[in-house]
Amino acid sequence: MPRTVNMSDEMMAMAEQEIVVSSRSLADQIEHWARIGRAIEESPSFDYQRVKAALTASIPYDDLNSAEKTVYLDEMDELSWAEPSAEEKAFYAKLTGPGLDENGKIIYPDDPDPT
Incomplete structure (x- = not known):
């Protein structure tokens, strides 16, 4: 078929x-x-x-x-x-340290609530 x-x-x-x-x-x-x-x-x-x-x-x-x-x-x-995958993205985010969100605010990978 x-x-x-x-x-x-x-x-x-x-x-x-x-x-x-x-x-x-x-x-x-x-x-x-x-x-x-x-x-x-x-x-x-x-x-x-x-x-x-x-x-x-x-x-x-x-x-x-x-x-x-x-x-x-x-x-x-x-x-x-x-x-x-989401797991891979989270893993690499922890490796890279702080970053910036779309508004330019510093975000930390370990922060469960980045707002």
């Missing part, structure tokens, strides 16, 4: 470029990439759990094999563009 999936414009552009070379439909190309990704993740020489462990600094990056390092770097790239 066909389903609709939202994808980034960048991914769609890459898939559209590839269909010219591969002679696949857009849907077939994306399914092809999904099958390859699944096969890699299930490969005995690739362990996505190790990649996740490296992303959380549970194991060193240097302990990953070359395929795992490639996926690690792709994941890090995506994470670097992600909007920080």
Whole structure:
């Protein structure tokens, strides 16, 4: 049964470029990439759990094999563009110390009521 999936414009552009070379439909190309990704993740020489462990600094990056390092770097790239969570924003606010609100008033990260 066909389903609709939202994808980034960048991914769609890459898939559209590839269909010219591969002679696949857009849907077939994306399914092809999904099958390859699944096969890699299930490969005995690739362990996505190790990649996740490296992303959380549970194991060193240097302990990953070359395929795992490639996926690690792709994941890090995506994470670097992600909007920080509320918890991350609060954490970084504490690291940076006092700041200014939209009216120019000094606010302190530990102040529960900055008004």
